[in-house]
Amino acid sequence: MVTIFGVPAAALYGQLLVGLINGSFYALLSLGLAVIFGMLNVINVAHGAMYMLGAFAAWFLLHMFGISYWWALGLAPIAVALVGVVIERTTLRRVAHLDHLYGFLLTLGLAMVIEGLFRYWYGSSGQPYAIPSALAGGIKLPFMFLPIYRVWVVVVSLVVCLATWLVIERTHIGAHLRAATENAVLSQAFGLNVPLLVTLTYAGGVALAGLAGVLAAPIYQVSPLMGSNLIIVVFAVVVVGGMGSILGSIVTGYLLGIVEGMTRVYYPEASSIVIFVIMVVVLMLRPAGLFGREKDSAANASPPIGATQATGMDDKWAAIGALGVVAALIAAPALVYPVFLMKLMCFALFAAAFNLLIGFVGLLSFGHAAFFGSGAYIAAYAAKVWHLDPLLCVLAGTATGAVLGLLFGALAIRRSGIYFAMITLALAQMVYFIALQAPFTGGEDGIQDVPRGMLFGVLDLQHPVAMYGFVMAVFVVGMAVLWRVVRSPFGQVLKAIRENEARAISLGYDVQRFKLKAFVISAALAGAAGGTKALVFQLASLTDVTWQMSGDVVLMTLMGGIGTMLGPVVGAAVVVSLENALAGLEFPITVLIGAIFIACVLLFRRGIVGEVQQWFARLSRVSN
Amino acid sequence: MPVSGLSSMRGNPAGDERGDAPAVMLKATSLTKRFGGFTALDRFDLSVRQGAIHALIGPNGAGKTTAFNLLTKFHEPSEGHIVFDGEDVTALRPAAVSRKGLVRSFQISATFLQLTVLENVRIALQRRAGLADQFWRSDRVLTTLDARARALLADVNLDGFAGRLAVDLSYGRRRALELATTIALDPKMLLLDEPMAGLGHEDIQAIVALVRKVAVGRTVLMVEHNLSVVSDLCDTITVLQHGKVIAEGGYAAIAGDARVREAYLGTEAA
Numbered sequence: 001m002v003t004i005f006g007v008p009a010a011a012l013y014g015q016l017l018v019g020l021i022n023g024s025f026y027a028l029l030s031l032g033l034a035v036i037f038g039m040l041n042v043i044n045v046a047h048g049a050m051y052m053l054g055a056f057a058a059w060f061l062l063h064m065f066g067i068s069y070w071w072a073l074g075l076a077p078i079a080v081a082l083v084g085v086v087i088e089r090t091t092l093r094r095v096a097h098l099d100h101l102y103g104f105l106l107t108l109g110l111a112m113v114i115e116g117l118f119r120y121w122y123g124s125s126g127q128p129y130a131i132p133s134a135l136a137g138g139i140k141l142p143f144m145f146l147p148i149y150r151v152w153v154v155v156v157s158l159v160v161c162l163a164t165w166l167v168i169e170r171t172h173i174g175a176h177l178r179a180a181t182e183n184a185v186l187s188q189a190f191g192l193n194v195p196l197l198v199t200l201t202y203a204g205g206v207a208l209a210g211l212a213g214v215l216a217a218p219i220y221q222v223s224p225l226m227g228s229n230l231i232i233v234v235f236a237v238v239v240v241g242g243m244g245s246i247l248g249s250i251v252t253g254y255l256l257g258i259v260e261g262m263t264r265v266y267y268p269e270a271s272s273i274v275i276f277v278i279m280v281v282v283l284m285l286r287p288a289g290l291f292g293r294e295k296d297s298a299a300n301a302s303p304p305i306g307a308t309q310a311t312g313m314d315d316k317w318a319a320i321g322a323l324g325v326v327a328a329l330i331a332a333p334a335l336v337y338p339v340f341l342m343k344l345m346c347f348a349l350f351a352a353a354f355n356l357l358i359g360f361v362g363l364l365s366f367g368h369a370a371f372f373g374s375g376a377y378i379a380a381y382a383a384k385v386w387h388l389d390p391l392l393c394v395l396a397g398t399a400t401g402a403v404l405g406l407l408f409g410a411l412a413i414r415r416s417g418i419y420f421a422m423i424t425l426a427l428a429q430m431v432y433f434i435a436l437q438a439p440f441t442g443g444e445d446g447i448q449d450v451p452r453g454m455l456f457g458v459l460d461l462q463h464p465v466a467m468y469g470f471v472m473a474v475f476v477v478g479m480a481v482l483w484r485v486v487r488s489p490f491g492q493v494l495k496a497i498r499e500n501e502a503r504a505i506s507l508g509y510d511v512q513r514f515k516l517k518a519f520v521i522s523a524a525l526a527g528a529a530g531g532t533k534a535l536v537f538q539l540a541s542l543t544d545v546t547w548q549m550s551g552d553v554v555l556m557t558l559m560g561g562i563g564t565m566l567g568p569v570v571g572a573a574v575v576v577s578l579e580n581a582l583a584g585l586e587f588p589i590t591v592l593i594g595a596i597f598i599a600c601v602l603l604f605r606r607g608i609v610g611e612v613q614q615w616f617a618r619l620s621r622v623s624n
Numbered sequence: 625m626p627v628s629g630l631s632s633m634r635g636n637p638a639g640d641e642r643g644d645a646p647a648v649m650l651k652a653t654s655l656t657k658r659f660g661g662f663t664a665l666d667r668f669d670l671s672v673r674q675g676a677i678h679a680l681i682g683p684n685g686a687g688k689t690t691a692f693n694l695l696t697k698f699h700e701p702s703e704g705h706i707v708f709d710g711e712d713v714t715a716l717r718p719a720a721v722s723r724k725g726l727v728r729s730f731q732i733s734a735t736f737l738q739l740t741v742l743e744n745v746r747i748a749l750q751r752r753a754g755l756a757d758q759f760w761r762s763d764r765v766l767t768t769l770d771a772r773a774r775a776l777l778a779d780v781n782l783d784g785f786a787g788r789l790a791v792d793l794s795y796g797r798r799r800a801l802e803l804a805t806t807i808a809l810d811p812k813m814l815l816l817d818e819p820m821a822g823l824g825h826e827d828i829q830a831i832v833a834l835v836r837k838v839a840v841g842r843t844v845l846m847v848e849h850n851l852s853v854v855s856d857l858c859d860t861i862t863v864l865q866h867g868k869v870i871a872e873g874g875y876a877a878i879a880g881d882a883r884v885r886e887a888y889l890g891t892e893a894a
Contacts, residue, residue, distance in 0.1 A: 489761060502698070503736065508809065
């Protein structure tokens with residue numbers, strides 16, 4: 001048997017082919033993302049859902065109408081494109097004038113609704129889709145068995161990618177597209193129908209994802225969640241390639257697919273994270289991406305996220321509010337189930353920590369679950385294996401969050417805006433895979449039966465009242481820290497950076513250092529919240545590090561009111577209550593959460609607390 | 625004792641201990657910026673004397689703002705060197721350039737819109753007062769900067785607006801606020817990018833007076849399209865076209881230069 005570096009040649013070629021297949025999907029998806037981003041300035045988080053829709057469309061066509069694969073290759077992308085038209089016309093268009101992050105959140109909500117519904121209808125397990133007979137079987141080469149369908153996928157993807165590139169770079173339509181991308185207002189003045197072009201671009205971009213879905217259907221099973229994990233890898237691909245170049249995203253897609261395949265041969269444990277590791281290296285060496293253009297440091301024209309709020313309430317009201325919250329927390333266990341209240345406090349602190357970044361620095365971190373979850377794992381481990389004092393366990397969780405925050409932050413602040421969100425998401429996904437595989441995290445089981453321990457060796461936290469008091473103390477101290485940070489000389493500089501980063505630089509501030517510091521504080525408190533949660537539920541599990549958890553905390557903050565002190569607390573209360581109330585129902589909670597996301601982005605960007613503040617402000621203006 | 629904030633505390637304007645000729649405050653040598661295949665600025669040489677009010681003019685797209693972005697390191701030059709106050713600053717980051725005393729303004733007025741007028745000026749004062757990094761102290765400590773901030777605001781006639789949000793100010797007043805914020809750093813040199821852009825006639829008079837006032841004891845380099853302002857304020861003018869310097873000198877010399885007329889008016893007028 002022929003071996004290459006100690007690996008049988010057949011296995012090597014086999015993985016090379018798998019790598020090329022994955023690379024094809026990365027290329028098709030990142031190409032669509034790049035085209036959409038170029039025109040709409042939106043990172044289409046729903047891209048994974050569109051890929052899934054493409055696969056399902058092929059499956060429906062076959063099983064309901066008996067329409068073959070060959071027709072589906074054309075019809076399914078068209079169907080997905082039509083969905084895209086509806087999405088663009090009804091929702092995306094309405095956030096076009098806002099910070100790009102709103103487009104990110106909106107498409108995230110759409111992805112949650114679409115994927116949640118399909119999961120509700122079809123379950124998590126996949127539906128098989130047979131390889132069309134003309135492409136079944138394989139060719140026996142001297143060194144390996146070559147399945148025809150896989151070759152077909154690679155060839156079709158390559159042809160479609162290159163054709164798309166040619167259309168954009170070499171044709172009349174492409175010229176219009178590039179003109180509108182460069183300067184939409186001017187192009188409109190010259191008679192281009194820019195709104196139509198925007199719709200068609202979005203439809204075209206998602207159609208590419210739909211096509212990828214059809215191609216994938218016979219290889220992977222047709223499943224509702226096939227796109228949701230893929231999309232995060234594609235984000236990493238996009239960060240590595242840089243979205244400035246169409247050809248660049250194609251090349252990067254194939255390249256990373258092959259690298260991933262080779263890793264599976266030589267070091268299988270790392271294959272799920274290798275793309276993320278490459279992303280980290282590229283960010284350190286060439287932050288703009290392999291094919292990225294030098295970015296303009298000019299300030300963003302749209303108002304930053306979180307900047308709609310006035311500077312805040314006065315101290316008297318703040319003190320009254322704080323006392324009210326503490327009084328309510330002391331009285332609440334008489335009326336509400338204490339474990340629920342403790343859960344709520346953990347998530348409220350988590351959301352408030354997250355809000356420090358989005359509300360006061362204008363940074364959307366989409367990886368905060370990594371800090372929360374790692375804090376939970378370390379605290380649980382410290383309690384169960386090291387038998388540490390519960391306070392030390394929570395502090396260990398806090399320290400873990402801080403260290404991880406320093407690492408994430410140092411990498412992510414090299415890019416701003418939407419890239420920052422994608423990088424934090426990708427880094428957090430890496431932490432997820434590590435948690436899945438590392439020996440001490442307990443894999444799918446997590447760390448169970450975590451002892452709550454004796455506080456200072458005397459107070460048994462197994463007692464509900466003692467535990468409640470402990471959690472409340474952590475919550476109040478955490479909130480007080482956040483309050484101090486926001487209302488400090490440092491907090492004042494953060495607000496200035498949020499308002500106008502370029503101006504802050506020109507006044508001599510190293511804004512990166514300030515952002516990093518805020519990031520570490522936020523991550524540390526998220527770790528504290530996670531550590532406390534692990535003691536409350538006596539469990540640290542994979543749920544705590546999923547991207548859905550990161551999404552939850554974004555939603556809590558958005559819903560409660562970005563940039564307000566009380567908003568994240570209120571948002572956490574609403575979301576946790578909803579999750580509790582719906583836990584018994586069959587209806588998937590993600591659909592509801594996604595729908596709320598969409599509603600918040602489209603209708604209530606100020607959030608609950610923000611709307612109330614606005615209402616009071618209007619009242620006082622009228623009475624003046 | 626309300627200190628007047630505007631004039632420099634450095635004293636000895638335009639002086640040079642070695643001789644009669646004023647020292648060079650800012651010197652750019654062969655500064656070049658290429659974006660892909662496009663050369664936005666081509667071997668740009670500039671020498672600004674200490675104490676001068678120097679104008680950088682030229683038609684749209686001539687490379688004026690690019691020059692500013694390079695001089696303040698907001699963009700990385702493809703080639704060339706920048707020496708400021710006798711020190712090579714080519715390798716510094718933009719915030720560090722600012723801390724050396726070379727502070728820029730922006731074409732679109734740059735204020736912190738959701739902060740109050742007083743807070744805007746205080747942000748600039750905070751760094752020099754060492755009150756920027758403390759996240760554990762109450763922001764009440766910042767009131768120690770209020771007297772100085774109010775004096776600066778009084779100098780730009782904004783003393784009545786201290787408690788307003790910057791977003792509620794008129795465009796002209798935002799320009800004044802921006803100037804007060806810049807002066808709060810007590811810079812050695814100011815780079816003003818079209819300080820009169822978007823202003824009405826009366827506002828222009830006010831800002832011209834302010835620029836003249838803040839220029840005492842400092843060096844100013846400004847990009848400006850309004851040539852009557854330039855002739856009024858500036859002692860030296862550098863004209864850029866297509867990324868290259870085509871003329872330099874006093875207003876009269878520049879106004880009479882055939883190449884400059886051609887650049888502005890097209891070939892027919894030459």
